[in-house]
Amino acid sequence: MRHPFVVFDWDGTLMDSAQRIVDCLNFAIAKTRLPERDDNDLKHIIGLGMVEAIEYLYPNGEIQRSDYPRLATAYREAFMGGEVSPSPLFEGVPELLESLIESGYTVAVATGKSREGLDHILDEVGMGQRFHATKTADESASKPHPLMLHQLMQECGFSPSQTVMVGDTEFDLKMAHAAEVAPLAVTKGAHTEEHLRRFEPRAMLEHIVELEEWLASAK
Incomplete structure (x- = not known):
């Protein structure tokens, strides 16, 4: 087993949630x-922590720092309060995770969500106990900083050479490169296949369920 430790991004990788996030951001901006x-632009920032996302959307002091918590609170209200429709997992995700775990892989999540947001969505889809470890931006550093991966590898006892990071954005791939772990891209999420190729993923997966075959053949 070349890569026994598999770290997943959440939004756009395991869950088809890009439109939900965009809708919540539009709600928060309007409010x-x-x-x-x-x-x-709203879709592009998926994967970043909230502060980093706001700074991308409103650079050069376009809004006041005092607006940051107002926007974050309004976004959380929309996301947690059901202002928009729930998002489905991508087809085959529960079966993929079950198969990986049964085959002896350790699986984790590294996400730009807050701890509150991730726990809420894991509970919503009944996957709270599925992962060996999870790390969120508000208890680490936002992507593309590699701290989340370093923390997860230390917690679960794996080296960079044993680890693969699976994500749908440039931020996931940059984080993987910075942590010296194998970066894999999925093309059904927030960033386009053409854009993702610029960040040199080890492989491009059209569907997340292709991951198991890639892991089995990895050398």
């Missing part, structure tokens, strides 16, 4: 009466 942003 706080901040300048509107294009949906493509």
